[in-house]
Amino acid sequence: GAVVSQHPSWVICKSGTSVKIECRSLDFQATTMFWYRQFPKQSLMLMATSNEGSKATYEQGVEKDKFLINHASLTLSTLTVTSAHPEDSSFYICSARVAPPGTSGSSYEQYFGPGTRLTVT
């Protein structure tokens, strides 16, 4: 259980174009999803917290107009990198917080997707 998928697993795009990354919880409902960015040999950097049906909460220093997040359902969140530039090249990972049925989401485990490697040329 608690499987999270991401699509695509890797993408190459030209500078100035937009890229959409999907994050799905396959066998559970996720009231909250998180988007992280990771540079080589570094830890995870939280970009934003995404709650189903409401606007995402962005961490300080993350441009909300550049990294558009939509959490349309309890199993799907999307991150769109708009007008991508080479400095946006990175490993983007989503996670989903388990919300056991019949609870108010009191579980705190996060399950991660496999990540999406974005290269902007």
Add this chain to the structure above:
Amino acid sequence: QKEVEQDPGPLSVPEGAIVSLNCTYSNSAFQYFMWYRQYSRKGPELLMYTYSSGNKEDGRFTAQVDKSSKYISLFIRDSQPSDSATYLCAMGGVNQGGKLIFGQGTELSVKP
């Protein structure tokens, strides 16, 4: 000072060794603690999760939490080459909206 400090490694051990991975933290409001394993170019995989001080065992893995000292550890017994990965500690508090604060990660290599 970072909220979570983790020994950066890298750590290299022979197969079969006992591995000890450690993190310290400064925020006494942290209440839940996790260890993740991350293979190269993959997403982190949840290994252990605990709320309370003390030990929690799962197979070859033991997670230890000492809230009074603000110190957590992950022990790996009978380490295998397949354990070679980066290990991340993570923690959070109930008032932080489910966010996790991660350590810097320790890169472990288990040599056959």
